[in-house]
Amino acid sequence: MSCSGGHFDLDAKKTELAELEKQSNSSSLWNDPDNARKLTQRISRLSEPINKYNKVFQDLGDLAELEEMLEEESGTDYEELQAEAMRFNKELNDWEFLQMLSGPDDRRNCILTIHPGAGGTESADWAGMLMRMYLRYVERRGFQSEVIDLQPADQAGVKSVSIEVVGDFAFGRLKSEIGVHRLVRISP
Structure with missing residues (x-):
């Protein structure tokens, strides 16, 4: 069948x-x-x-x-x-x-890393927003998280952050988040 x-x-x-x-x-x-x-x-x-x-x-x-x-x-x-x-x-x-989520690694824990691209303060601020968003998502899913490494930016946001996410299917749920996340602001 x-x-x-x-x-x-x-x-x-x-x-x-x-x-x-x-x-x-x-x-x-x-x-x-x-x-x-x-x-x-x-x-x-x-x-x-x-x-x-x-x-x-x-x-x-x-x-x-x-x-x-x-x-x-x-x-x-x-x-x-x-x-x-x-x-x-x-x-x-x-x-x-x-x-x-039936892949061999989907049940595992994962490490989530965020680095802002070129763009100065705006980019670092966007990376900080992403960090907060992922931390809330992890909490709502019932996973445990720990910020392993955090380098704050000079004015706002972060230069770099690494978060360990622990829980069943943590990797499976977050593996599709790989790549570039862009913020586009539209002026009225």
Whole structure:
């Protein structure tokens, strides 16, 4: 079975998971602790999306069953169906998120570095705004952050800043922020 346009080949993932679990049951597994750690991490990375997938489709079946039951009753209250639909939607969004961030480094922590370009005080001020924006984003996402290195500019903003972001999928969420961020001011 292939879902999400081929990005999630369930049968291949289940086969790989079964093979890895078979290897993990070997009595010689812990003779090489580094290999054992990598194997258990791979099993964990494969198990999570498979379990989410199974949960989503179980919830979909439950939702359809609940809808049928409510249709049979006269004068039904659809609040329960609506609550279940919202819960299902959250599960589906979680599963889609896991599929988008399924790269080998997406679960890792990251270091975010901001350097202003040419532009003097305006550029340094924009870098300071970006720093505050990212720190708020990190806080709202529930990640931990620590400013590792901060070089303030002479008048406003920063010359350079490095921020360590710690949390599940920190790198995955911030990896697309690479590149140049421009501020264009439009005069009336």
